[in-house]
Amino acid sequence: MRYLLCNGSPKGSTGNTARILDALAEGISSAPGQHIIRANLNRVQEHESVVSTLLESEVIIIAFPLYTDAMPGITMAFIEALRPHIDRFETHTFCFIVQSGFPERIHCEPVEKYLVRLTEILGAKYGGTLILGGGMMMNPKRFQIVNHIGARLSDTHIFDETCIKKATPLIRFPVVSRGIISLATKLPIAQSFWDSQLRANGAYEHRFDRPYESKG
Numbered sequence: 042m043r044y045l046l047c048n049g050s051p052k053g054s055t056g057n058t059a060r061i062l063d064a065l066a067e068g069i070s071s072a073p074g075q076h077i078i079r080a081n082l083n084r085v086q087e088h089e090s091v092v093s094t095l096l097e098s099e100v101i102i103i104a105f106p107l108y109t110d111a112m113p114g115i116t117m118a119f120i121e122a123l124r125p126h127i128d129r130f131e132t133h134t135f136c137f138i139v140q141s142g143f144p145e146r147i148h149c150e151p152v153e154k155y156l157v158r159l160t161e162i163l164g165a166k167y168g169g170t171l172i173l174g175g176g177m178m179m180n181p182k183r184f185q186i187v188n189h190i191g192a193r194l195s196d197t198h199i200f201d202e203t204c205i206k207k208a209t210p211l212i213r214f215p216v217v218s219r220g221i222i223s224l225a226t227k228l229p230i231a232q233s234f235w236d237s238q239l240r241a242n243g244a245y246e247h248r249f250d251r252p253y254e255s256k257g
């Protein structure tokens with residue numbers, strides 16, 4: 042089986058997405074005869090050549106982090122590069138990994154819906170979306186889940202549904218916790234990192250600007 046593992050993080054090999062794909066690749070390789078190619082989508086000039094590799098692959102995994110509640114622009118650019126090949130994907134299975142800093146599943150669900158629709162538009166088979174909330178780092182439990190999904194992939198060519206459910210069971214924090222978190226984020230300490238970034242970029246005084254607000 043030929044797999045293409047695409048890393049849609051702007052950080053490429055140094056980011057968290059790369060570690061998740063390492064765990065997946067290790068799981069896939071545990072079965073004999075699997076051929077894995079990896080591509081970093083932050084090399085935008087290589088997108089055309091990755092599309093050619095994709096057309097020769099059978100299972101395509103596109104993994105990306107949530108940046109400002111959406112997929113990174115480089116991932117979107119790669120998806121746009123598939124447009125001229127619509128209807129050449131009947132023999133391809135597309136699986137996705139979406140990981141977010143926030144731990145609740147709900148942040149990734151809108152993009153998950155888009156990915157289901159995207160696969161339909163491409164005319165490919167949908168192999169599932171693995172959502173990993175709280176994705177700031179890899180831990181042993183997460184490694185085990187992703188590794189197991191990889192190991193099962195050679196049999197089923199889709200992501201294991203049970204593992205997907207186990208990966209991020211928290212949909213939303215309970216109401217009480219949401220209230221506490223909302224108060225905590227207003228404390229100066231919670232803002233200190235972002236404030237330091239704003240100051241470092243000379244933007245602190247403009248932090249409440251609304252440049253697109255209608256004047257009329």
Ligand SMILES: Cc1cc2nc3c(=O)[nH]c(=O)nc-3n(C[C@H](O)[C@H](O)[C@H](O)COP(=O)(O)O)c2cc1C
Binds near residue numbers: 050106176
């Ligand atoms: C510019 C930027 C925007 C982000 N926006 C979100 C967001 O909207 N929601 C979220 O849950 N996490 C957000 N995160 C956290 C990332 O999704 C998380 O750290 C992820 O593990 C990064 O993966 P990477 O290292 O492969 O790029 C953001 C991170 C950055 C750097």
